Amino acid sequence: MASTYSFDIVSEFDRQELVNAVDQVVRDVKSRYDLKDTKTTVELGDDNITISTDSEFTLDTIQTIIREKAAKRNLSQKIFDFDKIEAASGNRIRQEVKLKKGISQEICKQISKLIRDEFKKIQASIQGDAVRVSAKSKDELQAVMTRLKQEDYPVALQFNNYR
CATH class of the missing domain: 3.30.70.990 (YajQ-like, domain 2)
Known part of the structure; x- marks a missing residue:
């Protein structure tokens, strides 16, 4: 596992x-x-x-x-x-x-800051025009997805490579 x-x-x-x-x-x-x-x-x-x-x-x-x-x-x-x-x-x-395709650096920084502030056990790293989120628990990742869906960013967000 x-x-x-x-x-x-x-x-x-x-x-x-x-x-x-x-x-x-x-x-x-x-x-x-x-x-x-x-x-x-x-x-x-x-x-x-x-x-x-x-x-x-x-x-x-x-x-x-x-x-x-x-x-x-x-x-x-x-x-x-x-x-x-x-x-x-x-x-x-x-x-x-x-x-519009890709997430700007400014929005990537906002997303990673929100994750760092609200979820202490989760790491967020900016990789080009995407943000990689990792944690030890799938439940914590689900909570991050739910929280990000509540925000209204000027770009459409999708979550992929879930593993």
Whole structure:
């Protein structure tokens, strides 16, 4: 039996689920009566989504559809970072949606400080854009997970490599 147990706190999203959600958005744009003639495009890049459309009203509708489709596929709303709206050629507007992945050093420090302050027997170490948490008891690790779920961080947190 292992002497210590551990898990990693990360901020990731399922890329394939995001691809499927964006595909559904594109299908909705082509089939919805109010969006058919807007010549709206939604393109998924490596770390962003680009929306190009003809009005702010249509852009708001597309944002809502993206959020709904992502929620149905269990993607957190915290992965989306909507940039400001830019003017594009031909009386059109464009918006870039950055996809957040990884935990910043500042948030890693907040998480490890919270763990050190509230759980004396548990070690937390920052490893790049993740936090490794280890303890002698699985119950203590479960308590840490429960406590972190109560906090509202600006990134979506997942717990993996639980062993």
